[in-house]
Amino acid sequence: AFLLLGKARYFDQQFVPALEAFNYVLAYYPKSNNIAQAKVWKEKTNIRLENNEIAIENLNKIFKVEKNLKNQDIADAKAMLAQAYLNLNKPDSALIYIKEASDLTRKYEERGRYNYIKGQLYNRLDKKDSANLAFQEVIDLNRKIPRKYHINAHLEQIRSSDLTTEDTLALRERLDKMVSNRENRPFLDKIYYTKAAYYMSLGKEDSAIANYNKSLRETSTDNYLVSRDYLALADYNFEQAAYKTAGAYYDSMLGKISDRTREYRSVKKKRDNLTDVIAYEDLTLRNDSIISLVTMSEDDLTAYFDNYIAELKAKEAADSIARVDKIRNNEFFNSSTS
Numbered sequence: 001a002f003l004l005l006g007k008a009r010y011f012d013q014q015f016v017p018a019l020e021a022f023n024y025v026l027a028y029y030p031k032s033n034n035i036a037q038a039k040v041w042k043e044k045t046n047i048r049l050e051n052n053e054i055a056i057e058n059l060n061k062i063f064k065v066e067k068n069l070k071n072q073d074i075a076d077a078k079a080m081l082a083q084a085y086l087n088l089n090k091p092d093s094a095l096i097y098i099k100e101a102s103d104l105t106r107k108y109e110e111r112g113r114y115n116y117i118k119g120q121l122y123n124r125l126d127k128k129d130s131a132n133l134a135f136q137e138v139i140d141l142n143r144k145i146p147r148k149y150h151i152n153a154h155l156e157q158i159r160s161s162d163l164t165t166e167d168t169l170a171l172r173e174r175l176d177k178m179v180s181n182r183e184n185r186p187f188l189d190k191i192y193y194t195k196a197a198y199y200m201s202l203g204k205e206d207s208a209i210a211n212y213n214k215s216l217r218e219t220s221t222d223n224y225l226v227s228r229d230y231l232a233l234a235d236y237n238f239e240q241a242a243y244k245t246a247g248a249y250y251d252s253m254l255g256k257i258s259d260r261t262r263e264y265r266s267v268k269k270k271r272d273n274l275t276d277v278i279a280y281e282d283l284t285l286r287n288d289s290i291i292s293l294v295t296m297s298e299d300d301l302t303a304y305f306d307n308y309i310a311e312l313k314a315k316e317a318a319d320s321i322a323r324v325d326k327i328r329n330n331e332f333f334n335s336s337t338s
Contacts, residue, residue, distance in 0.1 A: 003034050003041070010045055019045045032147055036066050036073045044080050052084040059084075075104035079114060096120045102137075112138050112145030128160050148194075151187045154178065155194045163201055171198060189218040189225060196232065209236065227256035231267070247274045 004020030008280065022042040032038070039062050047056040059077050062069070069077075078101035085094040100119065102114035119134035138153035140146070141244035158171055175195045178184050184191060212229045220226055234249035250271040257264050295306065 002029075003004075003038055006038070006041060007044075009049070010041065010164060011327060013048075015045050015048050019049070036062070036069055039066070040073060040077050040080065043077070047080060047087065048086050050087070053278065055084045056081060069183065071104045075101045075110070078104065079110075082117070088284045091121050091124050095125070105151075108141060108144040109146060109149075112141050112149040115141075116149050119153065119156060123156070123160060128162075131160055132157050148187070151178070151184060151190065155190060157196065159196055163198075166203065189215050189220040189222065196229075200232070205236065209233065223256045227253050230256065243274050243277050245280055247271060250274070324336060 002021050002025045006018045006025070009015075009018035019042065022038050022045065025034065026042065039058070043055040043059050043062075044056070046052075059081050062077055062248075063074070066073075073198060078097045080103060082094040082097040085091075085097065095118065098114050098118050102118060103113050105111050105114065115134050115137045119131045122128075122131035122134055135153040135157045137311070138149050139157075140309070142150065152176070158174065161171060162281075175191065175198065178191050179188065179195070192211045192215035196208045196215060197204075198208075199211060200208035212233050216226065216229050224269040230249050230253035234246045234253055237246035237249060250267055254264060254271065256266060259268075
């Protein structure tokens with residue numbers, strides 16, 4: 001009961017009370033069959049409390065003291081060691097333990113997640129071939145794991161592909177096939193983003209922009225991914241000297257990330273520097289419009305304003321027709337319901 005209480009508190013992010021529950025098990029039920037689990041969960045909690053060094057020391061003690069640990073308990077402990085080393089920014093050490101965890105666990109969902117993390121760590125260490133093999137292990141599990149791991153493993157493989165040596169047509173067909181698969185609809189935001197990055201790396205900017213916008217149009221709960229879409233569009237427009245549009249995209253991007261991050265401060269500074277540029281651009285545009293009118297001949301000026309007046313009249317007539325149609329529709333609806 002205390003073990004379950006500790007887990008419940010852990011998942012409710014009440015880490016100090018969770019630690020108290022696990023300590024209670026360790027103090028008063030040292031001969032319990034659940035003692036190994038209690039020890040592992042205690043260190044999971046320590047990691048969430050950022051006591052990484054303590055967790056690493058205690059987890060290593062578990063391996064020495066507990067002689068009858070089940071493989072699943074060892075797998076859980078190894079995964080926790082990997083997390084602790086990741087928190088300490090030691091990916092080499094984390095990789096060792098996550099590999100052991102993926103080999104020991106008998107739960108397919110965990111194996112898929114651990115192999116996916118393994119692939120990410122290989123990528124972080126710039127070992128692309130090993131990363132792709134790890135992601136292929138995730139893909140091979142197919143329907144034994146949640147769909148999100150399967151899809152993300154495919155996308156990671158595509159992102160890490162070397163377009164100078166890979167068959168770009170095969171990669172595009174692979175992405176198109178993922179888009180057309182109805183099972184992948186919840187992940188279209190990620191697929192379109194990867195497709196956009198693929199086109200951008202090939203220099204096909206129009207296709208890339210179209211796919212960034214498709215990614216944004218999908219309903220996404222991943223704010224970080226949405227921020228990458230906005231950032232890519234902002235940077236592209238900045239490079240094209242479309243500063244006003246770039247500024248709007250930077251604003252949208254900043255709304256999707258924490259204002260406490262280094263990236264936020266960097267992008268905010270860039271956006272603030274654009275304010276004067278955008279103001280100067282608007283002033284120049286207005287002045288150019290005035291100068292173009294001043295330099296027109298009398299006949300050209302008359303023709304310009306005649307056309308402008310005709311456009312205003314046409315718009316006013318269209319608006320009037322729309323208002324009349326709306327009134328008629330409301331009258332018909334009211335008469336038919338009364």
